[in-house]
Amino acid sequence: MKVQTMLTGFVTSVMLSSQLMVMAQVSPFSERVGSEMQMEQFPCALGGGCQEDIISTDPTFIQVSTEKTPVLSRVSAQGQPDALTAEIFIPTHQALVRANVPIFGKAHGKKFKEYRVEYGQGSNPTHWELLRRSTTPQTQNVTPNPLYLSADLSIEGNLGTWDTGLKNYVYLPTHPPDHPINLKGTYTIRLVVISTDGQRIEDRVTVHVANVIPNAWGGQVISPDEQVRLSIQEQSITAPFRLILIQSTNQRPKISGHGRQLIGDVYEVKEPGERFTKSAVLEIKIPENLHHSERERMAIYGYDPAIQEWVHLPTFQQEIESGALFTRVRRLHALYAVMSTNRVGEGSDPIPVNSWTKTIHQVNAGVPTSQHYLVQEDFEKGVGSWSNRDGQAGATVSIDGASTFDGTKALKIVNSQPGGNFAVNIRTTPFSAREFPIIEFDYRMDPGVKTNLYAKVSGRWYQVRLTDDPMELLHKRVNIAQIGTVPDIVADGEWHATQFNFYDMLRTKTGNFIVDELIMADWDVTGYMRLQYGHNPAGATYYIDNFGISREIEAGLHPNEDVLVVDNFNQKKGRNHFRRPMFTFQNPSNPASGIITIAFASDDASGRGHSLVLSYDVSRPKTYSGYATTLPRLDLRGFYALSFSVKSADLNQDMFVGIRDSSGQERKILLSTYHPERLDTDWKRIEIPLTVFGSELNWGAVENVSFSFAHMSTKSKGTILLDDIQFHKHVRAYHVDSFEQWHGKNLLGGEHRTFANGAAAINGTYTRGSPNGLYRLSYGGNIGAINAYASDLLTYAGWATDLGGVDCSRCSRVSFRVRGGEGGERPNIYLDDGNVRWGVNLEDYMTVSTEWQSVAIPLEAFAQHGVDLTHLETLQVVFEWEQMSGTLYLDDIWFGTPSNSQP
Incomplete structure (x- = not known):
């Protein structure tokens, strides 16, 4: 049996002890009648939900066929005491399968010698590939211990396990993108049992290796000859996974009537009758040498066995x-x-070229409008932009005049059928959550109603929890991230009102803010990639009234520029670029205060114009002094860095940089904690990520920026020159850590830590080498070992450093210096955006040696697997999957191109 676990982004699987596999048998769900095995559903113990017709324990997929055809006759002498037995129970005849297919059954007899499991292409193969040979009889039709089964398991069969490949998505380490196996089509599995006296019997099962479509993502079904493609939208199938196969066939049902002629092959579908809640697009290639007029006379036809007719389908040429x-x-x-x-x-x-491809909406989020409300609906004149989503699987939307106290109208939303996704569209026209962050509505929900708000932003869904039960979404890869909960939502059948700042929730998980769709729905997540319908009963009802999406009244000035200039001091005035005053401050005289004076230097600036000269004296105990420039309650949400040019009149200077919001909260950092190189007589361009100042500030209303000095923290006296103070929306480089300061935090202000699971061990230590600061990771124990009886099956160890949600969408790469204690060390490098975690093998980009080397990993390697580069929370170095021990040294971690801090 294999157990899948998401350790650090990759899905991993490991073999468990075979003793765990003899606990349960298939008798609860199968029954033999002569040579036919009746099997309608898989039991709960085989990985799917109860009463499902599919095993979808990842990466094992077996879907029971709806075809009522008997299994192939087995050649045996059953009923005789010494007869050999060869029986395949799983997979069943005509099942659709994919990835690691467990084969369960019996292979034994008194004179048993060995059994072979083989497979061949087609329903009557002429060539067989050996899958497994064993001299151990299998007398029990064993299935895995239900104690170890869940939706996130991979199952090993007692007769063998057949790897058919998995190309719809990456499953590591067993099915990487370059996995060499990619079977597709109809195959036959053969179990051959041989006795010591040469007797031979066999059992055969024909199956169909299909494409796996996860409901969370959708996907494509491509025929083996690549002539047919079925594109299925996300959230459009009625189960967490479905298996679908399209392949050419020799079937040629009669074409009734005149005027139609077959062009090319006929393609069969496994399983016919599969339904989608959203339209799928079927594409069939046609000969390229046909004239345009001939193509216009062609169309796609579907065969309906119920009426035994070919049906014309509305057909288009892209x-x-x-x-x-x-x-x-x-x-x-x-x-x-x-x-x-x-x-x-x-x-x-x-049809137009792009009419069936995904529309990319471009919304100019920076264009101000005078209106306060983007949406304001009281439903007196209709349902507005609200509508049913997903047909019968969704909810009905209508106007109701009986639910309110005053007889005014409200929106009535009713679940169409038991279960279902209870889905309704709120808005399908894109809008900027930065411009219009406030969502408000009145509601009345029946007791027990379960629903949440979902917004689709840059291809990912973000969930705001309303009344549905809490669910674990972290690293489940269902393309949904949780961003918050609306407090005090009550489902008691009475009217209530709520209002919340959606953008403040959204920005905790992404730097994107254009909302493409806004819906309410009931989805459940029961395992890895398992997105399925909720459990509302048919008729579950709630009402919505006075729905609005609006601007934020209390927000500060919302700048549209990518680079916001605070001051370049060229006008030599006491006011900055916003015409707000600058001022100096010092501690009250008790008994003495700090001293600071300001002036302008015309002959010493980082560029053309002037710079600001700060001369200070904090030589007396407990004194401080500084300079601040006032801001007009700036809304800096969406900005990621503060930059300025600075130099000192002498060497080894330091200072505090502070930001204060309109409520009086202030955060100051000592510049050297982010920029370890002390200031000197050369101009330096400093760029400080705003994440360094923490998330507690009200970034929607920033009041000032300050530069200050304090006794015992900076030099007691000195002169500092400042120039070109700016805020930036886009950052191209972040220095994460130089390991020069040994206080357990990186240069972004995030903590770093080691972690281990199971019997693994790791130790992280600051150290020095010629003479720079370094970080040493010593790891070992039983990394990669398996303890089948432990709650944590895999052992692994690693180091993580917090990034604070930095936007690295323009950084292009992550780089660092590395060397090994012995060379050949093989860690995996992960990035985590707080919802999706993905990793790469370091050895794909370099071979670690005992000499220092620099390595750069393109961020696209993470982004193409779903990591949101606009919001990175964690960087990890992990030792896993195989037994290993050793020492690894790290230094100078950067996102983007390392900077020399020159202006």
Whole structure:
């Protein structure tokens, strides 16, 4: 048996002891009648939900066929005391399968010698590939111990396990992108049992290796000959996973009537009748040498066995040269084909090139408008922008005049069927959550109603919890991140009102803010990639009234510039770029105060113009002094860095940099904690990530920026020159850590730590080498070992450093210096955005040696697997998957191109 676990981003699997596999048998859900095995559903113990027709323990997929065909006759002498037995119970005949397919059954007899499990292509193979040979009889039809089973397990069969490949998504370490196996189509599994006296019997099961479609993501079904493609939208199937196969077939149902002629192959679908809540796009290629007029007479047809007729489907050509026809489907026919036709009303029509591809909405979030409300609906004149989502699986939307106290109208939302996703569209037109962050509405919810708010932003869904039960979304890869909970939502059948700042919730998990869709729905997440319907009963009802999306009244000035200039001191005035005053401050005279004076230097600036000269004296105990420039309650949400140019009149200077919000909260950092190189007589351009100042400040209303000095923390006297103070929306480089300061925090202000699971061990230590600061990781124990009886099955160890949600969308790479204690060390490097974690093998980018080397890993390697580069929370170095021990040294971790801090 394999157990899947998300340790640090990759999904990993390991073999467990075979003793755990003899606890349960298939008898509760199977029954033999002669040579036929009746099997309608898998039990709860085999990984799926109860009463499902699919095992979807990742990466094991077996879907029971709806076809009522008998299994192949087995060759045996059953009923005789010494007879050999060869029986395959799982997978069942005509099942759809994918990835690691466990084969369960019996192989034994009194004169048993060995058994072989083989597979071959087609329903009657002429060539067989050996899967497993064993001299151990299998007398029990064993299935895994239910104690160890869940939706996140991978199952090993007692007869063998067949790797058919998995290309729909990456599953590591067993199915990386370059996994060499990618079977597709119809295959037959054969179990051959041989006795010591040469007797031989066998059992066969025909299965179909199909494409796996996860509901959370959707995907594509491509025929083995790559002539047919079915594109399925996210959240459009009725189960967490479905298996679908489309392949050419020799079936040729009669084409009734005149005027139609078959072009090319006929393609069969496994399983016909599969339904989608959103239209899927079926594409069939046609010969490229056909004339345009001939293509117009062609169309896609689906065969309906119930009426034994080919049905014309509305067909389109995306472009004349594409060589393909398209149609939309909500339910799969048994067969598909392209035919030419001279019948009126059939044939195909042209469509615009991009009309069926994903629309990319561009919203100018920086264009101010005078209106306060983007949306304000009281539903007196209709449902507004609200509508049903996902047909019968969703909710009905109507106007109700009986639910309010004063007889005014409200929106009534009713669950269409038991379960379902209870989904309604609120808004499908994109808008900026930065411009319009406030969502408010009145509501009345029946007791027990479960629903949440979901917003689709830059391809990912973000959940705001309303009344649904809490669910674990971290690292589940269902393309949903949780961003907050609306407090005090009550489902008691009475009217209530709520209001919340959606943008403040959203920015805790992403730097993106254009909302493409806003919906309410009931989804449950029961395991890795398992997104399924909730459990509201049919008729569950809630009401919405006075729904609004609006601006934030209390927000500060919202700047549109990517680079916001605070002051360049060129006007030599006591006011900054915003015409707000600058001022100096010092501690009250008790008994003495600090001293500071300001002046302007015209002949010493970082660029053209002038700079500000700060001369200070904090030589007396407990004194401080500084300079501040006032801001007009700036809304700096969406900005990520403060920059300025600075130099000193002498060497080894330091200072505090502070930011204060309108409520009086202030955070100051000592510049050397972020920029370890002390100030000197050369101009330096300093860029400080705002995450260094913490998340406690009200970034929607920033009041001032300050530069100050304090007794015992900076030099007692000195002169500092400042120039070009700016805030930035986009940052191209972050210095994460130089390990020069040994206080357990990186240069972004985030903590770093080691972690271990199971019998692994790791120790992280600051050290020095010629003479720079370094960080040493010593790791070992039983990394990669398995303890089948422990709650933590895998052992691993690692080091993590917190990034604070920095926006690295323009950084291009992560780099660091590294050397090994012995060379050949093989850690994995992970990035975590707070919802999705992904990692790469360091050895794919370098071979660690005993000499210092620099390595740069493109951030696209993480982004292409779902990591949101606009909000990075953690960087990890992890030792896992195989037994290893050793020492690794790290230094100078950067995102983007390392800077020399020159202006």
